[in-house]
Amino acid sequence: MRFFSIKTFCKMASAAKKPKLSTLASVNTEETTTDLNSFMQKIQAKREETAESILHYKFNRKRLRIISQEQTVSDNCEGIVYWMSRDSRVQDNWAFLFAQKLALKNEVPLHVCFCLISKYLDASVRQFHFLVKGLEKVAAECKKLNISFHLLEGSGAEALPQWVADHKIGAVVCDFNPLRVPLGWLEGCKKKLKKDVPLIQVDAHNIVPCWEASDKQEYSARTIRNKINSKLSEYLTDFPPLIKHPFTSKFEPEPIDWDEAIESREADKSVGPVNWARPGYDEAMKMLKSFIEKRLKIFSSKRNDPTQDACSNLSPWFHFGQISVQRVALCVQEYKTKHTECVNAFLEEAIVRRELADNFCFYCEHYDSIKGASNWAQKTLDDHRKDKRTHIYSLEQLSKAETHDELWNSAQLQLVKEGKMHGFLRMYWCKKILEWTSTPEDALRYSIYLNDHYSIDGRDPNGYVGCMWSTCGIHDQGWAERTVFGKIRYMNYDGCKRKFNVAAFVARYGGKVHKYTSKK
Numbered sequence: 001m002r003f004f005s006i007k008t009f010c011k012m013a014s015a016a017k018k019p020k021l022s023t024l025a026s027v028n029t030e031e032t033t034t035d036l037n038s039f040m041q042k043i044q045a046k047r048e049e050t051a052e053s054i055l056h057y058k059f060n061r062k063r064l065r066i067i068s069q070e071q072t073v074s075d076n077c078e079g080i081v082y083w084m085s086r087d088s089r090v091q092d093n094w095a096f097l098f099a100q101k102l103a104l105k106n107e108v109p110l111h112v113c114f115c116l117i118s119k120y121l122d123a124s125v126r127q128f129h130f131l132v133k134g135l136e137k138v139a140a141e142c143k144k145l146n147i148s149f150h151l152l153e154g155s156g157a158e159a160l161p162q163w164v165a166d167h168k169i170g171a172v173v174c175d176f177n178p179l180r181v182p183l184g185w186l187e188g189c190k191k192k193l194k195k196d197v198p199l200i201q202v203d204a205h206n207i208v209p210c211w212e213a214s215d216k217q218e219y220s221a222r223t224i225r226n227k228i229n230s231k232l233s234e235y236l237t238d239f240p241p242l243i244k245h246p247f248t249s250k251f252e253p254e255p256i257d258w259d260e261a262i263e264s265r266e267a268d269k270s271v272g273p274v275n276w277a278r279p280g281y282d283e284a285m286k287m288l289k290s291f292i293e294k295r296l297k298i299f300s301s302k303r304n305d306p307t308q309d310a311c312s313n314l315s316p317w318f319h320f321g322q323i324s325v326q327r328v329a330l331c332v333q334e335y336k337t338k339h340t341e342c343v344n345a346f347l348e349e350a351i352v353r354r355e356l357a358d359n360f361c362f363y364c365e366h367y368d369s370i371k372g373a374s375n376w377a378q379k380t381l382d383d384h385r386k387d388k389r390t391h392i393y394s395l396e397q398l399s400k401a402e403t404h405d406e407l408w409n410s411a412q413l414q415l416v417k418e419g420k421m422h423g424f425l426r427m428y429w430c431k432k433i434l435e436w437t438s439t440p441e442d443a444l445r446y447s448i449y450l451n452d453h454y455s456i457d458g459r460d461p462n463g464y465v466g467c468m469w470s471t472c473g474i475h476d477q478g479w480a481e482r483t484v485f486g487k488i489r490y491m492n493y494d495g496c497k498r499k500f501n502v503a504a505f506v507a508r509y510g511g512k513v514h515k516y517t518s519k520k
């Protein structure tokens with residue numbers, strides 16, 4: 001593989017010619033940009049209709065949980081900080097809004113801190129680029145709103161407590177992430193923060209806060225659906241605006257070199273940014289607008305066909321919280337009368353399925369391990385542990401798309417080149433990894449690695465649940481027993497041929513049939 005600097009990548013990404021075929025890279029949001037501003041202005045008007053500011057809005061306190069012992073903000077504090085992590089956006093962010101509410105009430109400046117770590121799981125430069133360039137836009141927007149943005153080096157547990165003490169901050173408001181590493185930062189921050197500083201977590205990612213949707217690990221979409229849908233009238237509400245903050249910070253934030261912030265990460269530079277998905281709220285809005293105008297109407301009938309352009313393609317921005325799913329749901333549901341089936345199908349995916357994934361990761365500590373599977377699934381995989389595999393591939397062979405199956409290889413190439421694989425093929429791709437590796441443990445490890453390393457939306461509860469669903473039947477039921485899979489649901493090439501034009505997909509991504517050589 002060739003190695004490029006970030007700057008070269010950015011240039012390459014913007015200079016790349018658009019292919020004629022409807023690949024992800026050709027998802028065209030350009031033609032809608034002329035009236036993008038009016039689309040965004042209408043949304044801002046709705047916020048302003050909802051309330052003048054968060055101070056004039058009854059914040060639903062079920063969206064938050066107080067992590068610290070301390071519950072009150074000290075009278076002589078000099079600011080409030082929003083510790084931004086999973087939700088890197090300014091508007092439509094309940095955590096940011098709650099932080100502003102505290103700052104307005106206490107008549108103090110409002111700050112945002114993002115704590116950037118040098119390495120995160122299997123993330124490559126592709127994901128750090130998307131994150132950091134998105135943050136650059138957040139910082140610019142904050143500046144306009146008289147809110148200081150600080151980029152701290154190190155995790156929230158390492159960098160934040162001292163910064164809070166140094167600047168006499170009265171409260172830390174953070175967003176919510178059910179995954180192990182960010183929960184560790186939260187725990188570390190709680191331990192190191194001064195005892196008189198409240199630490200408050202707000203679920204700014206889910207529409208129904210994860211702890212309100214259910215107090216236990218749910219069995220499947222069937223068991224959580226009604227719990228979520230019955231609470232939407234309470235939580236699927238409009239947002240008030242985050243306003244220009246009236247209290248100015250007494251100190252300036254440290255200047256930030258954004259390119260250097262990307263360059264200095266310990267991340268694979270050979271996996272760089274992609275052309276079709278550019279970071280930031282404005283880019284997310286373009287994608288949303290193009291979805292509503294062009295793709296929503298075919299979402300229910302065509303979303304499982306990888307040769308069609310029917311999906312929202314919003315998952316990169318959802319993952320980094322650069323757009324709020326709640327905002328997207330509000331916009332999409334305006335089309336309920338016109339495209340009822342499509343709107344319902346989209347809300348099922350974006351709300352029920354997505355929030356089910358957060359539920360799983362929040363309540364199951366083994367969310368990325370076979371140990372997290374149900375007993376029946378663990379038993380059936382064990383019963384078939386010694387079954388003869390027709391092919392066994394190494395991680396390297398999989399990574400390079402060198403299997404005997406040109407459809408699988410094409411899906412892998414889509415992932416590597418475009419940073420996102422079509423949702424239907426993600427299932428096929430992952431199930432074949434189970435079929436073609438020595439153990440279910442290897443299969444799960446490889447699929448999570450590949451998904452986390454190449455996919456912009458990887459390292460997400462949806463990704464862990466997707467891999468667990470495919471490999472060990474999470475949120476699924478037992479099926480007719482067969483070799484290797486046992487009772488885990490099986491998928492095959494012929495099934496794909498019945499669903500869509502496999503040859504067209506293969507032609508598009510150029511996956512070749514590779515001669516099988518076992519490299520166990």
Ligand SMILES: Cc1cc2nc3c(=O)[nH]c(=O)nc-3n(C[C@H](O)[C@H](O)[C@H](O)COP(=O)(O)OP(=O)(O)OC[C@H]3O[C@@H](n4cnc5c(N)ncnc54)[C@H](O)[C@@H]3O)c2cc1C
Pocket residue numbers: 303311312313314315316318319349350351353354355357421422423424426427430451455457458459460462463464465466467469470
């Ligand atoms: C093996 C495997 C790995 C996956 N890895 C990821 C991942 O890393 N990140 C990720 O966001 N999704 C992942 N998914 C779930 C799903 O495939 C993607 O969310 C979807 O393809 C994203 O494309 P989109 O935004 O165009 O989705 P759309 O079809 O437009 O759906 C809108 C949104 O609904 C949510 N959604 C859709 N399908 C699912 C689902 N099955 N489970 C949970 N939420 C869903 C997503 O937030 C998505 O952005 C994975 C699924 C599998 C089977």
